[in-house]
Structure formats: structure tokens, C-alpha cells
Amino acid sequence: MEPAEVEFLAEKELVTIVPNFSLDRIHLIGGDLGPFNPGLPVEVPVWLAISLKQRQKCRLIPPEWMDVEKLEEIRDQERKEDTFTRMPSPYYMELTKLLLNYASDNIPKADEIRTLVKDTWDTRIAKLRLSADSFVRRQEVHAKLDNLTLMEINTTGAFLTQALDHMYKLRTNLQPGEAAHSQDF
């Protein structure tokens, strides 16, 4: 899966916005949205929120977890534990990126949040690499990874499986006799 596709999925997540226009409920295949009352918070998917924000039709209210203190806590927890901790949102990275890119003026301490999320992300990716490394080294056959988000899986998933395939091929080629033998049949 492409990262863009993952991002596309993330855009279905709901965020709260405060619209500055009035619109009745809108009916879409994916479900009803609205009604939009000026000044009243309403939950909409990220894609709509960004679209409205770009047209300056709304003000975005950042998700609860997008807060410096909470993210610091998450980062510290992530650093402390060897396994992956639970993330506040399954699309935390994508949401941070999207919301900070398009609505940074509505998010207090946007830069700090960006750094914190990046730190958390780096820690997790490092963990992921490390576990992949030990997985390969010890020639394990299976491993369990909890609390990984889609984007994280996406970063290594394809590469790791391909690499394992290659390694398997290389390893099997190390015993040419056997292989040759088998081909004789």
C-alpha cells in the first residue's frame, strides 16, 4: 500500500470543527454530515475539515490527544517501554501531518506537537527496525507486534517480507546439492 493510500484512509477519521456558515444536514453515501451551525462544534471527516479550512469556512478544534503535555507523556512512555505502546489514534501520524499542514493556526504550539509526534514516530520506527533485525538474526518464524499503526506497518511491511523472501532464496541456494538433488526428481 502506498503511504498516500494510508493517508486517504486516515482522512475518514472524524475531527471537530467550528463552521462559520450555516448549512443543513448533507447526505452522502458514506453517511450524513452536519447540520452546520455557525459557532457550534460539529464532527466531520478530516477530508471535509481540511477542505473547509482551506476555504476558510471553519475553525478546527484539535483532537484531544493533540496536546503538548499528553504527547510528551506518550513519547516518554514509548521510550520507556520495549514494546509498542498504544497510540492515541490509529492514524496519529497522518492526522498530525494533515492537520498541522492545513490548520496549524488553530492548533496551539503546533511546532512542539510536530516535534513530539516525530519523536514518537522515530522511537517506534527504531523499535520496529530493531525487532525486525533480531527477527531476522534469530531466524524466527513468527513474531507478534501489537499496537502498530497502519502507516508504521506500511513503512516496513513490504520491504521486510521481500527481504525475507530474498534471504530465503539465498539461504536455499546455499545448499546447492540438495537443490540439485531435488531437481533431479
Added chain:
Amino acid sequence: MPSAQKPMRYGHTEGHTDVCFNDTGSCIVTCGSDGDVRIWENLDDDDPTSINVGEKAYSCALKNGRLITAVSNNTVQIHTFPEGAPDGILTRFTTNANHIIFNSDGTKIAAGSSDFMVKVVEVADSSKQKTFRGHDAPVLSLSFDPRDVYLASASCDGSVRVWKIADQTCTTSWPLLQKCNDVINAKSICRLGWQPGTGKLLAIPVDKVVKLYRRETWDSQFDLSDTFITQTLNVVAWSPCGQYLAAGSVDGCIVVWDMESQKSIERMKHEKSYTICGLAWHPKYKQIAYTDTEGNLGLLENIGDEKKPNDKVTSRATKDYNDLFDGDDDYLSGDMVEPQSSPKSRANEDDDDDLKPTSGHFRRTVIDDDDNSLDIGMIKANSNLLEKEDDDDDQTGGFSALPPSSTQQPFYDGPVPTPKQKPFQSGSTPAHLMHRFMVWNSVGIIRCYNDEQDNAIDIEFHDTSIHHATHLPNSLNHTMADLSTEAILLACESTEELASKLHCIHFSSWDASKEWTVDMPKDEDIEAICLGQGWAACATSALLVRVFTVGGVQKEIFSLPGPVVSMAGHGEQLMVIYHRGTGFDGDQCLGVQLMELGKKKKQILHGDPLSLTKKSYLIWVGFSAEGTPCYVDSEGIVQMLNRGLGNTWIPVCNTREHCKGKSDHYWVVGIHENPQQLRCIPCKGARFPPTLPRPAVAILSFKLPYCQVTTEKGQMEEQYWRSVVFHNHVDYLTKNGYELDESAKSQAVKEQQELLMKLFALSCKLEREFRCVELADLMTQNVVNLAIKYASRSRRLNLAQRLSEMAVEKASELAAAPEDEEEEEEDFRKQLNAGYSNSAMEWRRQPVRNVQQDQEMEDAEETDAYEEVEETPEVHKERPNPFSKGVTSAEVTTPKSVVIASSSQGRVNPFKVSSNKKDPVVPSANVLDTMSKYSKKNGSSSGRAVNKQSPPVIKPLIPKPKSKQTSAASFFQARTLNSSEKTVEEREEKSGNESHEVKVTAQENTENRRPKTGFQMWLEENRANILKDNPDLNEAEIIKEGMSRFRTLSSEERTAWTEKAKGGTVNDSAEDKKRKRPTADEDEVEKNEEQKSEDSNLSKKPKPLDQSANVRLSAFAFKQS
């Protein structure tokens, strides 16, 4: 006479403080943990000079124009006095000094530090230092011998030592104090003192006594004690003459002894019982300045000013005005406090009112009955210790604003008047804040910034299509604002040069000049403003309300009976809240006027008392979006005007119930009745939100305080009455000629009747038949019929009978006042007129009717008959698909979809899956069109007969226990059927002997399109027979007669008829499909449905006829089950 204790005032932020007088006694100097030294001209000095000396100041001393301070960077600094210019550093320690003092001539200072050392430094030459080592713990306090020979020091190691300054040796040491490891843990800071002058005695506060040691011999001379002292003494201070000794304790007692008699001459209790940590005598007068650990400064005057020592326990209980408003914050009181230059600590706002700045302008005095007071007649104030412990219950005794005077005041212990609440704008935060909301309402937000760089007003609209956001300079210092969709209204109070101004920015004006201002007459200040539709109003200090047009034309002026509290406007309505009088014991006494400023001006509420929760004040007043007056008090109770009950107020929400914490509040910004929303901003630990970060609006639901809402009954009752209350506005608005979406009303009626029916069913289940009747009394005619049916089906014959009696009564009432109904239905007709033209309905060409015409019509029977026809479409409008008889539970949604279709701007959800076979979104007009065509074809008479398209469809009845859901689902249908039938019946009554053939055709018309039951087929065959037997029967009676005959048939015969009927309906494909729905339960519902409709028809029919029919009906119902 006893000393006069001036009220405490705020001096520093909480923490250790120190106090001293300057040499002449002209000013008091304090230092505190905020690192400032403040120089007070007197206690009422509202603008003390502040010198910042460091982050924290631990101690200060002043002599010969030099101010020395011990600060947190471990130094002892000199500042010039009174200029406050830094003049160098005298000495340093490895940690901070705790106490510093001058010697008597001001040439040396001594400083004791937490690093166990004591230093004596020459002021002129800081290199000449003497260090005294020997204490094993931080040094607490020091005292110079007035003759400069000795130095006494107290330390946390528990010892008090006397040093010889010359050779820095310890002369003597007493283990007097409790040991501790740090100054903050010390029970007492043990400020000791040598007697001024000779230095004969050294006074040391030890626990609850002051020990006095004689010089040279160093033996304990005597102890001074007093029963008044209940806690450890913290500080002692000698009067400059050496005759008096004052001591302050950790619980706020100050006692003064006369050294000659060794008797206490003064006893005083700190008003809040805080620890006294600084005491200083005035160099000339008998005054003591004292400070406490919470940063307050107080002053005792006229100490010992009487011949004989007075044993009276004196205390002047003083109270801050602010305390009246339960000081979680200074929402209200902030405005009342005298301006203070000292930075006000925001830290203590969260918790309690203990630290309220005491301005001394409003004080309450409690007078105690005392033996001497009458004799002397001069007792200004001496109270018992009434207020000693009741800091939290601060609204008890005492009355306000009594100027202290030397005349005798009458003894008074009755109810205490409450200070009047200040005027405010709804949705604003206190005016003294630098960044504040001037208004937050449903239109937008006005913020005011008033800091060093900028004094500006920011206006932002929730809906940017009204107007773009605006930024205005606030040069006039506007403090009040209101915002509507037409204009921005600002107002400022008068200054010395400028009059109070009203400033309006009428942005929706179509001409070029959008602004106007009006100056108030001299000495008249605007106190509250509001905007309505096309008008603006302001209330002034001259008790006037001035109304302007939004373009600036002066209009009405009227007087208010009392000072205004707040105003609100909506549409034509103006609501003014004012003080009706003085409230007592913490209550406010407010009145409300509500008037309409439209074409016909009238007053609706004539200064009625406003009901507020006990000891609360008003915090918000306004209108709901639909125009119903509402207000909120400080206890979070939202009240709304109940126009349905003679303009009374009803509490609709308690916002405090939604709060998590005790000090959390909701700040109301708007109220909507449809949908029911209370829009407010949650404020954690405060009453109002800060401007940054931008607060988010939350929505609370309403809840009427009905009893037992945990039970199903209570819950439904609450829901019912809430629905009633929140739809009062519909009636009001229609009466005032506003256009309204009728669908909303019918929706509401539907909801209410549904709830009533549920309640009815519940009461039935609980065997509460009397209650059932009471409930039925609230129902509309149609729902009563449903109730009758329900009752008869659940075999409550007595109940059914009573209900049918009631139904008859209701029907007669209805007939007595038909014009009311007409009025209600008029709007339906008007809507329908649009897409509905029928040659048979000539009357439609008549001009839009009014009540008068309706009455005329009543007289003319013929017209009335038409009227009935006219009602028919209305009936069908509610059910766009009258032909799909097979109603499932999905039928409930049908009226809703119609609502969407019929409301002009409402959009339709194209993705909505409907359970109806036919397109649910067929606009009602279409249905009507087909109907009108149909009626054309059949001529006018059969056109009328269209009404009859839902005649009783009688099937073998299968008794089934009905669930409430099904009853709810069914009742709309039943209702429409009933009403259509009713009209027919009424018509029958009126038009007398109409031929039965018409009805037969009607019957056939319907039968063409609906399945026939066995009975119907039988009836068709046997109708002639029945008619032959009883030629004077009408249609209903024929059916009844037919039914009784049908019942007499044998069961085989009946089955045969039923079978026949089934065979006959095969051709009706549309119906058949419905019948063949796979799910059995749906089928059952369906059957139920039909049964019910039959039932209702049956129960309905006999009603206008005779009582016996009723009995027969009951018997019928009984038999079937």
C-alpha cells in the same frame, strides 16, 4: 477605649512577609514573597510605591534612608529610601538570610542566614564584617542590644543565644525552642526583641508565653501570658518607648501587654486567623502594623489609649464587600474593587475568598451587646468573635457600608441587606480583565484587548456570511457591547471630559454611513445596552431606558423602577432586569419587565419579581433563539418563561449538575428551543472562560426538575412537559405573525401525544385506571380514541367506557369551539392551495380567510360541508401514501419524510433507504394531484367520498398482546383514519339524508384497491337483506348490524367467506406483495395495525350515536380475547 483595628488589605502574594515603619512613621514598608518592597502612605493607600528587590524578599529593615533587604539570591542589599535605587550589596551568604536588623543608630546591620551563620556588617563599610558561628541550624531571628553590646539570635536548633558583638563569643544559650531542620518547618519564627532604651530585658516568644530575661544575669525575669493566646507566639515587638510589648501568634492573635502592670491591654484577633509574621510599632503613635503569611497588611490604632486596661476582647469584624459574591473569582466583585496598582494574584482566585483584597470601603460591622458599650456610648465596634471561624460562610451577619463613626449605632441583628448586584452585559467577562469577552452570543463574539500596546475591540461573527470579522480601536474605552445580525452596539461610561456615549455600527445599512454615536446627558451613564431587530436600547444611571432605531433615531424613553441589572433584546421584545428593592441575607431582589416594541407596543411582564436561587445573583439574561426570555443565576439554574402557564418561569436546566468539579462552571452563551440546546462554554475552576486559548462551545441538554425521573413514568412526564414548554414559542410566534415551519409543530404534537400514549399504556399496566383517565384528558381527540381502543383491548371495560364518555365530551367541546380548530388548520390549507386546483372547489378562489370568515362559514351549512372536504387533503398530507395500507413499523418514519418533502428548503436524502414500497419522497402535492384528478372523474359527490377510502376493513380478529411500540407506530395512521372518518360523520350529520348509494360507491371505490375480508364479502352479499330489514339504518349501523349477523354464522361458514376473500384479493398485486413479507413479525404488526384501525373505527363510530353501541363494542372486544 480599645484599639481600632483597620481591616486587612492585600499587600503581597501569599508567603512570608515583613513590615517596618520609616523613621518618622510617615509610611509603612512591607516586603513579601513577590520580591517587592511596598511603601504605603497609610493603610488606605491604593497606590503604594513598589520597589522590586529580587525574586523573594525575606526580611527588610529601614533606617536613615537606607532600606536593607534579604533576598532570595542569598544577598543582603541596600536600597535608597524612598527612591528605591539599588545602593550595593552588603554581604552574601551561601543561602538566603532569614532576618536582618539595624542596630539602634543604624550603623550596623545583623543578618542571620539559613547557613547557620550570623553576620554583623557595618553599613558604611561592608568589608568590616563579623561572623558568629555556633548555631547548628538555620538562624531564625536576631535582635540587637540597644547598647550595641550584645546580639541575641534564635535558631532552628532550638536555642536562643546571646552573643557578645565585640569578640563574637556566645555569652549564653537557652534551649527554649523546638528543634527543626528548616525555617519553613519551624513552629515559630521566634522574632525576639530587646527592650528599647536600656536594653534591660530580652523578650523571647516561647510557645504561648513571652519569656523575659534580664540583661547580664541572663535569668528569666517573668513570663507574659494571656488566656487569649491559644497557639504558639511567632513575633514580639517592643513599643519604641519600651513600655509596651506586642506579640503575634501563628493563629492571628495579637496581644499587647503593659510592662508596668504586666497585664494585657489589647487583644486582637486577625480577621482570618492567619499567622502573624511581622509586627512593627509606629515610632511615635500607638499604632502597630502587622502582616500575615498570606501577604495581607493590617494596622492597629490607638493602642492602650485608655485609663484603665480593658479586659474586653475586642475585634472589629470587617468584611470585604467582595466576599458576598462567593469568591471563586472576581466575576462581579472585580468591578467593585478599588483599582489597585499591586498586581493582583490570580493564584488565589481558584480556591476561596480568604485573600480578597480588602479595600476598606465597604465594611460590615457587627455590634455586640456589651455592658460597657451603653455606658460609654462610644463603642464604635466591638463584636464577639462571630466571624472568627466562619470564613467560608461569609454571608452571615453584618450589614454593609456602615461608615465608621464615633456615634453609637443601634443594635441590629435582623436580616442583613445584600449589596446590590452591579449591572452587566450578558455573555461578557469582567471588565477589569485585560483580555475579555465583551459579548459572546449566537451571532458572534466581541473581544476587548486592553494592554500596554493596544486598546482594541475585535468583532468576529460565527457566520461569516453576516459580516466579516472587524477590528476597531477602542479609543473611547468602551466597556459594553452587543451584537446582532444588523449592527454592533458599543457603549462607554463617562469620563471627566467626555459624556457617556452610545456607539452603533450599523453594518447592514444600505447607505454609505454605517456609524452613529449618541452622547448621553451630563451625569448620566450608560449601564446596560441591548440590540433588537431594528432597534437598540440602553439603560442609564438616571433610571431611564432609551430606545433608538438601529439607524439612530431616538424613540421611546421610559423610566425604570430601579437600577438596571441587565437588558436583552430579541426581535421586537425587550427585557429589562432591574433591582426592585433590597435583597436580604444574600438574596437579590430583582424585577423583570418584558415589552414588545413592535407595531402595537405592549408590556407583557410588568416588573414581576424574578425568581433566583437562594443567595445567588443573575449572570445571564437573554432570549432563546426562538424568542423566549431566559435567564441564568449564579447557581447555574437556567429559567425560561413559560408562556403556556401565564408567563411564569420554569427552571429548565441546572448547569451545575453537568459540572465535574465543585469549582467548575458553565458559561452560557445561547439557548435554542428547537432543537433543544443549551450552548455554553465549560470553564474549569472558573466562572468564565479566558479569551485564549479559544474556548469551545459545548451543548447541554435541558431537563425539567420533575420528581422521580429515574422511573419510566417520571422520565416520560418530564419529557412530555419539556416538549410542551419548549414548544410554547410556536404558539407565541404564530400569534405574533411570524412565519413558522408547521412541520415542527406537528412533529412536536406527535411527540407529545406519543409520550402521553406511552404513559397511558404504562398506567394501564400498573392498574391505575383513574390516572389513565387523567392522562387521556391531556390527549387530543384522536389519541383518546386510540386510548379507548387500547383500554378495551386490555379488557378494561370500565376505563374504556369512561374514556368514551370523555371523548364525547371532548367532541362536544370541540364542536363548541370549532373556530379555534379552523384557525389552526388554516395554515395547512394555505400551503395546500398552491398545487391544488379543482373545478369542484370553487371556494378556493375566495380570498384567504380569517377567523371572521370562518365564523360566517359556520353559519352556512353548505360551505361547511366544503370545509370538510377541504380538510381531507390535510389528512392525506400527513400520509403521502394513503394506498399502502400495509403499515409496518417503518410507517413511523413516513410522517418524517413527508416533513422533509413539504418543508420548502429542506433537502432530501437521496441515499436514505425507505421501507416503503412507494417512493417515500413523493411530494404531498403529487398525491393530492392524483386525488383531485380522481375526484374530478367521479364528480363532486364521489369526490367527497374519497374520504371514505379507508373504511373499516374488517377481518377476523386475532387478539394479540400489543407492545407499546406498535401502538406508537400505529397511532398516526389510526389518527388520520379517524379524522377522515370523523369528517365524514360530521358531514353526514349535517347534510342529513344523503343517499346511501354514494357511500356504497365510496365503499366500492376503496374496495377496488384493497383486499376484502370475508366479512366484507359477506356484507356485500347481505347488504340488501339488512337494508330490507332495517331501511332506516345508515352506513355505520349497517356494518354493525352486519357484524352481529356475521357473528351468528357458524364458524365453517365464516371460514368459507374468509377463504373466498383470500382468493379474491390475488389480483391486488401491490397489496399482495406487502402481505407476503417474509418476516412474520412484520406481518403481525401489520395485522395488528389493521385490527387497530378497525377497532378505532368501531369504537369511534358509536360514540356520537348512542351509549349502547359502546357497550356492544366492549362486549365485542371482550369476546375476541
